[in-house]
Amino acid sequence: xxxxxxxxxxxxxxxxxxxxxxxxxxxxxxxxxxxxxxxxxxxxxxxxxxxxxxxxxxxxxxxxxxxxxxxxxxxxxxxxxxxxxxxxxxxxxxxxxxxxxxxxxxxxxxxxxxxxxxxxxxxxxxxxxxxxxxxxxxxxxxxxxxxxxxxxxxxxxxxxxxxxxxxxxxxxxxxxxxxxxxxxxxxxxxxxxxxxxxxxxxxxxxxxxxxxxxxxxxxxxxxxxxxxxxxxxxxxxxxxxxxxxxxxxxxxxxxxxxxxxxxxxxxxxxxxxxxxxxxxxxxxxxxxxxxxxxxxxxxxxxxxxxxxxxxxxxx
Amino acid sequence: xxxxxxxxxxxxxxxxxxxxxxxxxxxxxxxxxxxxxxxxxxxxxxxxxxxxxxxxxxxxxxxxxxxxxxxxxxxxxxxxxxxxxxxxxxxxxxxxxxxxxxxxxxxxxxxxxxxxxxxxxxxxxxxxxxxxxxxxxxxxxxxxxxxxxxxxxxxxxxxxxxxxxxxxxxxxxxxxxxxxxxxxxxxxxxxxxxxxxxxxxxxxxxxxxxxxxxxxxxxxxxxxxxxxxxxxxxxxxxxxxxxxxxxxxxxxxxxxxxxxxxxxxxxxxxxxxxxxxxxxxxxxxxxxxxxxxxxxxxxxxxxxxxxxxxxxxxx
Numbered sequence: 001x002x003x004x005x006x007x008x009x010x011x012x013x014x015x016x017x018x019x020x021x022x023x024x025x026x027x028x029x030x031x032x033x034x035x036x037x038x039x040x041x042x043x044x045x046x047x048x049x050x051x052x053x054x055x056x057x058x059x060x061x062x063x064x065x066x067x068x069x070x071x072x073x074x075x076x077x078x079x080x081x082x083x084x085x086x087x088x089x090x091x092x093x094x095x096x097x098x099x100x101x102x103x104x105x106x107x108x109x110x111x112x113x114x115x116x117x118x119x120x121x122x123x124x125x126x127x128x129x130x131x132x133x134x135x136x137x138x139x140x141x142x143x144x145x146x147x148x149x150x151x152x153x154x155x156x157x158x159x160x161x162x163x164x165x166x167x168x169x170x171x172x173x174x175x176x177x178x179x180x181x182x183x184x185x186x187x188x189x190x191x192x193x194x195x196x197x198x199x200x201x202x203x204x205x206x207x208x209x210x211x212x213x214x215x216x217x218x219x220x221x222x223x224x225x226x227x228x229x230x231x232x233x234x235x236x237x238x239x240x241x242x243x244x245x246x247x248x249x250x251x252x253x254x255x256x257x258x259x260x261x262x263x264x265x266x267x268x269x270x271x272x273x274x275x276x277x278x279x280x281x282x283x284x285x286x287x288x289x290x291x292x293x294x295x296x297x298x299x300x301x302x303x304x305x306x307x308x309x310x311x312x313x314x315x
Numbered sequence: 316x317x318x319x320x321x322x323x324x325x326x327x328x329x330x331x332x333x334x335x336x337x338x339x340x341x342x343x344x345x346x347x348x349x350x351x352x353x354x355x356x357x358x359x360x361x362x363x364x365x366x367x368x369x370x371x372x373x374x375x376x377x378x379x380x381x382x383x384x385x386x387x388x389x390x391x392x393x394x395x396x397x398x399x400x401x402x403x404x405x406x407x408x409x410x411x412x413x414x415x416x417x418x419x420x421x422x423x424x425x426x427x428x429x430x431x432x433x434x435x436x437x438x439x440x441x442x443x444x445x446x447x448x449x450x451x452x453x454x455x456x457x458x459x460x461x462x463x464x465x466x467x468x469x470x471x472x473x474x475x476x477x478x479x480x481x482x483x484x485x486x487x488x489x490x491x492x493x494x495x496x497x498x499x500x501x502x503x504x505x506x507x508x509x510x511x512x513x514x515x516x517x518x519x520x521x522x523x524x525x526x527x528x529x530x531x532x533x534x535x536x537x538x539x540x541x542x543x544x545x546x547x548x549x550x551x552x553x554x555x556x557x558x559x560x561x562x563x564x565x566x567x568x569x570x571x572x573x574x575x576x577x578x579x580x581x582x583x584x585x586x587x588x589x590x591x592x593x594x595x596x597x598x599x600x601x602x603x604x605x606x607x608x609x610x611x612x613x614x615x616x617x618x619x620x621x622x623x624x625x626x627x628x629x630x
Binding site for chain 2: 014019020021022023024025026027029030034035036037038039040041042043045046048049071072074075077080081083084085087115116117118120122124125126127130131132134136137138139140143146236
């Protein structure tokens with residue numbers, strides 16, 4: 001595990017695994033015009049209960065790191081370092097090694113140092129065999145490159161970076177709806193098992209967003225579709241007086257959502273509040289730049305007619 | 316709660332409560348020679364179970380913030396900002412407001428911004444009515460002022476900044492030993508109730524350490540006495556070939572420890588591994604500077620004769 005953590009260390013890491021606070025050299029910040037540190041802390045929620053049912057612990061850490069990367073990426077920040085906290089009623093070294101190994105894998109892919117971590121054994125606080133996994137990410141953006149949605153205008157178009165599945169939201173409902181099915185058998189409708197579909201790793205959008213910037217796309221807003229779905233997350237970045245329409249049928253919905261929708265009696269609007277439905281990260285750009293990104297699906301547009309998000313088209 | 320959080324904001328905080336990642340302006344880092352970011356993540360452990368038994372939630376947040384402040388202070392870092400995560404089986408708004416209010420209080424006192432936070436409701440992961448409280452602190456130190464213990468020499472003296480009680484360690488044992496006693500009645504031996512003694516707020520040593528620096532004390536090492544006690548924590552900063560002697564009887568032991576010791580059949584050495592026993596933060600300075608700090612107790616010295624920590628004197 002120590003080797004996995006050390007494999008995430010770049011030249012900025014001054015401390016060693018297991019010492020006190022993690023040390024991250026910040027002299028490079030002096031080369032930036034107005035460096036702004038961007039910080040976010042989050043957990044993976046009850047996706048841990050899926051990992052527990054399947055006894056597969058190598059993906060949860062990747063989920064958490066990628067979730068956190070996306071959460072600061074929406075403000076234009078690049079990740080610098082990550083810290084983790086893993087707690088349960090009784091710590092299992094193999095389980096922790098798998099979880100932290102997943103974190104190290106995702107950190108390494110993002111060029112982000114896994115700078116520190118803590119474990120806690122708390123019998124009587126956690127239920128037997130349950131675990132919580134929490135992480136904090138620190139990134140940086142030059143203030144002039146902060147993305148905050150203020151430049152969004154009516155007529156802007158909404159592109160989708162697809163999700164791989166539930167990511168880290170909607171697991172309470174999904175587990176309830178799917179509880180009595182076989183989670184390990186291959187299914188034709190999914191292309192894999194329910195377990196594999198549920199544990200599909202939360203996608204990091206760091207590379208695609210870097211690529212958009214590299215080709216000169218003016219990103220006016222980014223919405224990471226997490227708890228609350230597109231219904232709650234997209235309005236958070238819209239300026240006063242603007243709303244968005246999402247055109248149903250313009251992107252591929254991962255089949256796990258179709259399966260859940262078929263089994264549960266949930267209205268479409270509610271479905272789009274609980275799940276991301278295949279919308280991983282929404283990218284808002286001016287319409288004249290559409291030709292720069294032919295590979296991305298346009299899934300909607302910014303409008304003045306109403307506030308909030310309207311779902312349009314085939315239900 | 317929003318007002319409490321905002322009260323911790325200094326001029327560097329660019330984001331608003333409840334937006335995405337917290338934004339912390341870092342241009343001031345450019346005035347430092349070699350800025351090093353120092354990060355630490357921790358929880359308060361089962362001190363939450365004491366808070367639950369007494370239904371008092373205003374101190375736990377202070378404990379966590381001060382614990383984290385001390386954890387990076389040992390490397391010489393000043394706190395910049397803090398993020399929190401509060402999770403339980405069922406979130407109680409009043410409980411969370413009290414916990415976060417405590418965090419804001421401690422952050423404000425330290426000039427540290429409470430930059431972000433997350434709550435999670437996870438039934439089936441947490442036991443009913445149980446809560447976990449986790450925090451991450453980010454601080455900064457100029458690399459030339461990093462404290463890492465390398466300058467420690469034989470003959471250096473060990474001073475104590477007193478603890479207020481258990482701080483955030485040893486609660487599993489303390490709760491077991493004290494379980495059947497009345498926690499709310501005033502006790503002559505303690506000067507207050509067992510509940511008050513157990514919930515005594517984890518002391519922040521930021522101000523005393525700033526004062527030592529202000530009068531020109533050369534701090535060669537700092538040891539925050541947490542889980543593992545003086546036995547495990549002090550050796551972490553000692554250079555190869557050096558050990559420490561701690562002279563029992565040279566400082567006041569908070570009476571809650573005396574009560575626990577009287578009820579439990581625990582060897583002295585083990586007692587000093589589970590509890591801080593009144594040793595909050597140990598400060599190692601060269602002997603010729605003793606006169607600069609007449610108000611602090613000398614509790615031990617650095618020696619070459621052995622490695623690790625030896626307890627000497629009356630048991």
